[in-house]
Amino acid sequence: MAQLYYRYSTMNAGKSIEVIKVAYNYEERDKRALVLTSALDNRYEIGKVTSRIGLEKEAIIIEDNTNILSVFLLENNKQKIDCVIIDECQFLKKHHVEELIEIVDSCNVPVLCYGLKNDFKNELFEGSYWLLVYADKIEEIKTICWCGRKATTNARVINGKIVKDGDQIQIGGNELYVPLCRKHYNDGTIKK
Template identity: 70%
Template structure:
């Protein structure tokens, strides 16, 4: 039975590489995969899912007004889609998450969505909120803080210092964000000497 999966973590936990691996596994067995990425994440180019270790995969772009269900139906008409994979699902809108749930419920196709849960202020993104509400299975992908504890927070850096105010969505990589445990996020510590 198909399900809607929400696989979340902080940054640098391997979400994108996991998605690329799942897509490869499906395709290696002759299955068709629909991969999606929100247009707001253009760090490595538009329509590209890119892992920090350098692997890339092309993906269909989801804009704010994209109807994912319609896109799925169109692609499914060309050839049956066996799985839907979406990266950076925290950037989805409520209607997107509802459309993903409809794909699972009406077409019996599994949907695996990967993304952050909370932002740099420890607030849920819209997509994260609705993934938590609609997902059949919620799974954490773990990574660690500099101290070795599990990282659960994402800190935003400006000029090498943690900031806790600003726009919710500012696209960036290791130069702007670091994953920390709750203690070091709250303390504002980026390492043993800082």
């Protein structure tokens, strides 16, 4: 029986490399993985899942008005899809998550979602919220703070200082965000 998986972590935990790895594992066994990613993620190239270590994978982009179920059905009619894999799932809207549920429940195809759970203010993204509500399996991909503790937050850093105000979505990588443990996020310590 297919399930909806939500695998989350902070920045720099290897989520995109997991997406690429899982897709590769399916394809290596002559199975088709439908890979999707947010149109908002423009750090590298739109329409590609790109890891910081340089690996990349073509992906269909998801915009706010994209109907993922329709995309799935169209692609499945061309060639059977065995798995749906989504990178940057924190940017999904409620209707996207509902469409993913339909793929799992009506089409019996597993859906694996990878993304952040909380933003730089330590608040849930819309996609994260609905995935926490509906996912059959929720798994944390762990990474560490500079101090060695488990990182649980994504601190936005501007001019060497943590900022906790601003728009929820500001696309950036290591130049803008750093994964921190709760203690160092709360006390504002970026590094010793």
